[in-house]
Amino acid sequence: xxxxxxxxxxxxxxxxxxxxxxxxxxxxxxxxxxxxxxxxxxxxxxxxxxxxxxxxxxxxxxxxxxxxxxxxxxxxxxxxxxxxxxxxxxxxxxxxxxxxxxxxxxxxxxxxxxxxxxxxxxxxxxxxxxxxxxxxxxxxxxxxxxxxxxxxxxxxxxxxxxxxxxxxxxxxxxxxxxxxxxxxxxxxxxxxxxxxxxxxxxxxxxxxxxxxxxxxxxxxxxxxxxxxxxxxxxxxxxxxxxxxxxxxxxxxxxxxxxxxxxxxxxxxxxxxxxxxxxxxxxxxxx
Amino acid sequence: xxxxxxxxxxxxxxxxxxxxxxxxxxxxxxxxxxxxxxxxxxxxxxxxxxxxxxxxxxxxxxxxxxxxxxxxxxxxxxxxxxxxxxxxxxxxxxxxxxxxxxxxxxxxxxxxxxxxxxxxxxxxxxxxxxxxxxxxxxxxxxxxxxxxxxxxxxxxxxxxxxxxxxxxxxxxxxxxxxxxxxxxxxxxxxxxxxxxxxxxxxxxxxxxxxxxxxxxxxxxxxxxxxxxxxxxxxxxxxxxxxxxxxxxxxxxxxxxxxxxxxxxxxxxxxxxxxxxxxxxxxxxxxxxxxxxxxxxxxxxxxxxxxxxxxxxxxxxxxx
Numbered sequence: 001x002x003x004x005x006x007x008x009x010x011x012x013x014x015x016x017x018x019x020x021x022x023x024x025x026x027x028x029x030x031x032x033x034x035x036x037x038x039x040x041x042x043x044x045x046x047x048x049x050x051x052x053x054x055x056x057x058x059x060x061x062x063x064x065x066x067x068x069x070x071x072x073x074x075x076x077x078x079x080x081x082x083x084x085x086x087x088x089x090x091x092x093x094x095x096x097x098x099x100x101x102x103x104x105x106x107x108x109x110x111x112x113x114x115x116x117x118x119x120x121x122x123x124x125x126x127x128x129x130x131x132x133x134x135x136x137x138x139x140x141x142x143x144x145x146x147x148x149x150x151x152x153x154x155x156x157x158x159x160x161x162x163x164x165x166x167x168x169x170x171x172x173x174x175x176x177x178x179x180x181x182x183x184x185x186x187x188x189x190x191x192x193x194x195x196x197x198x199x200x201x202x203x204x205x206x207x208x209x210x211x212x213x214x215x216x217x218x219x220x221x222x223x224x225x226x227x228x229x230x231x232x233x234x235x236x237x238x239x240x241x242x243x244x245x246x247x248x249x250x251x252x253x254x255x256x257x258x259x260x261x262x263x264x265x266x267x268x269x270x271x272x273x274x275x276x277x278x279x280x281x282x283x284x285x286x
Numbered sequence: 287x288x289x290x291x292x293x294x295x296x297x298x299x300x301x302x303x304x305x306x307x308x309x310x311x312x313x314x315x316x317x318x319x320x321x322x323x324x325x326x327x328x329x330x331x332x333x334x335x336x337x338x339x340x341x342x343x344x345x346x347x348x349x350x351x352x353x354x355x356x357x358x359x360x361x362x363x364x365x366x367x368x369x370x371x372x373x374x375x376x377x378x379x380x381x382x383x384x385x386x387x388x389x390x391x392x393x394x395x396x397x398x399x400x401x402x403x404x405x406x407x408x409x410x411x412x413x414x415x416x417x418x419x420x421x422x423x424x425x426x427x428x429x430x431x432x433x434x435x436x437x438x439x440x441x442x443x444x445x446x447x448x449x450x451x452x453x454x455x456x457x458x459x460x461x462x463x464x465x466x467x468x469x470x471x472x473x474x475x476x477x478x479x480x481x482x483x484x485x486x487x488x489x490x491x492x493x494x495x496x497x498x499x500x501x502x503x504x505x506x507x508x509x510x511x512x513x514x515x516x517x518x519x520x521x522x523x524x525x526x527x528x529x530x531x532x533x534x535x536x537x538x539x540x541x542x543x544x545x546x547x548x549x550x551x552x553x554x555x556x557x558x559x560x561x562x563x564x565x566x567x568x569x570x571x572x573x574x575x576x577x578x579x580x581x582x583x584x585x586x587x588x589x590x591x592x593x594x595x596x597x598x599x600x601x602x603x604x605x
Contacts, residue, residue, distance in 0.1 A: 009439075009486045009536055126311075127318030130535065132580050134543025135561065139323075142565045142573040143330045143337075219442045223547055226444050227562055239442075246448050246551070250456040260445030268440035 025276045028269035035266060038085045048076040050083035050236045059252040069254035071245065073234075077254060081262050084236035089266065091152050091230070091237075092218030098156035099217075100210050103163025104203055110164065111171035112194065122168065128161040137224065146229040155220045159213065163206060170202040208281050212274030215267035222263050238263050308592055312585040319581035320373050323574040324366055334358055339382040340568040348382070355380075378575035383567050388575035392557055396579075399556035402548065403541045406476035410483035417484070418491035418526065419518050423499055431488070438485025443544055447478035447551035475552045479544045483537065487530060494526030501525075527598050534591050535584070542580050 038045050054074035062069040068077040110121035128136065137154035144150045174180060175198060183193045222239030224230045231237045233244065238259040245256030330337055335352050344352075353359055357368040372379070378388035421427040454460045454474060462471045498504065499522055507517050545558035557576055564572035 009490070009533055123314065123318065127315055127322060127581075130315045130581055130584050131319060131322070131577060132539035132542035132584075134539075134546060135577050135580055138546065138561060138565045139326060139573050139577055142568060142570055143326050145568075146566075215440065222442060223444060223543075226442075227547065227550060229565065239444075242445060242448070249448060249452050253452060256445075256448055260442065260448070263445065264437070264441050267442075268437060271436060271440055 024272055028272035031265060031269040032273060035085060035089065038082055039089050042083045042086065046079040046082035048079040050080040051075065051234060059248060059255070062254055068258045069252065071255045072248055077258055080236040080241060081238070081258055084238050084241060084259065085262070087148065087231055087235065088218065088222060088238040088263070091148070091221035092214050095152045095155035095159065095217040095221060096210050096214045098152070099159040100163050100206060102156065102160045104167050104206065106160070106164035107167025108171055108194070108199070108202065111168045111175065121164070125161040125164050128158070129165070133158040134220065134223070137220070141224070141229050148231045151221055151224040151230040154224070155217055159217060163210070166206055166209065167202050170205060171198055174198050174201050208274065208278045211277055212271055215270035215274070219263065219267055308589060312589060315585055316581060319578055320370055323577060324369050326574070327570065328362070337570050340570060342382045344382055373578065378578065379571040381569055381572045383569040384572070388571050391560060391572060392575055392579060395555060395557045395560045398554060399545050399549070399558060401472060402475055402479065402545060402554065402556060405472050406479035406483070407541065409476050410480040410487060413480070414484045414488035414491055415523070417488040418495055419523065422492045422495035422518070428492070435485040435489050438481050441481060443478055443482060444547050444551050446481050447475070447548055450474045450478055451552070475548045475554060478551070479541070479548045483540065487533065490530045490533060491526050494529045495522050498522040498525040524598055528595070531591055531595060531598070534587060538584050538587055
């Protein structure tokens, strides 16, 4: 199952020779910067509380004191989107960080731990990559139960094998390279060579892919909470807000429109910046 | 090409080898999927019988039957082999929530999901081939569609589904909002599910087309007086399909995940909704059954794709 197995289209798309327009990349970077501020300090941007319910002003359209309207409980949609940025973005970031860390460990072990270990690890990776990702996440959740942390773990579990395969491939190339031979002949210990030379060079290409994949992980996390398997209400989280808003969509479009827009813009920006980084890095890697 | 000197039998044996290797790998993937399901069941803290019955209540007799069925009173190796043997016989276990065998629960729902997957797959292929053929190498069309595709891959499909529902069902009243009766109920779910596929596939196809359009044989075809569209359709598209086919694994995986989300948004029957309900109710046998079916489908599709590779690229036939 090698020829037709691609864990994620990220690995094949956008390797084009053309450069993206600079303006788009700057706009995306600016958006991510604003998002970072919101994630760290939501109180700076939103003055209202995300949980303040007010039955009198339920389902108010955008305008007046509520720039993005109110939801069915009369809570301010703008505040909820701002406060919802932290759980939504952190879910994508944490899942990717866990998958990259785990994948690096597995990939290094497979590449450097001898043939038997390599065979076992890579066959397990093959199997996991051939199972549909979201189904694997659902299997994990069926076993450990729903919740914010479990959803993140489930996403990390199914994205990990892809990173493991990538790190293994990189390590295989690096271990035979001149600078590793030089380091070994200079008398560095095995652990020293791995830590100083193999690890940084094996992980570098991974980080670029991981940047783009943060967006994919974010969509996966919000999908799980949309399905009711992530953070429990009334916690403000984009996917959960969208799910709650869909019941009122025919009468109050703003409740579900804006959280979805927030997800889309975030993923779009991450993708644009990630692809730009990859174009810059590509060709300079081993 | 080498067949002149080599006896026919040897050529055939050589041609059969990759197929055998592929078959071996396929069997291993399926075996691995069963093992993952088994491991999931046994690595979970708690009594296996409780996990299998989920949140439903059963009589002590049923409990005793589960213990006997899964061989839970015997060593782990025997349990594993028992489980493996049962799956091999097509017995995916019993759903104690739905009071029916997992296989028939899935069988009852699979048709609706297959309809959805096939129609959105067909839609995606037609649209992305058209977009790629028309925009490859054309500066302005390319720039516009690249932007659209970028948005397409970033839109979560559940949001796209809700937007489509609002505009075309609630707003214009063109399509039914829920349910699975008739072809018109299939339109919006298929479109929602196809958006990310179109956005991804057309990018890959266009990149493939643009690389191919620089090849010498394209120049040859043009110098014979072939029209630009003819060159693109008859010569370049075939080559561009090869990198696109590598996305098949991702696509199968996406369609299964997408079914869970889209069927939930559009309140459609299908294995996606069955799976979601099973996850919520901790109906583990059903979730495991769906995972096994999905991996079986993955394997079958990969074998078919290998044959497609041979059809698309004659150079691979002798190799």
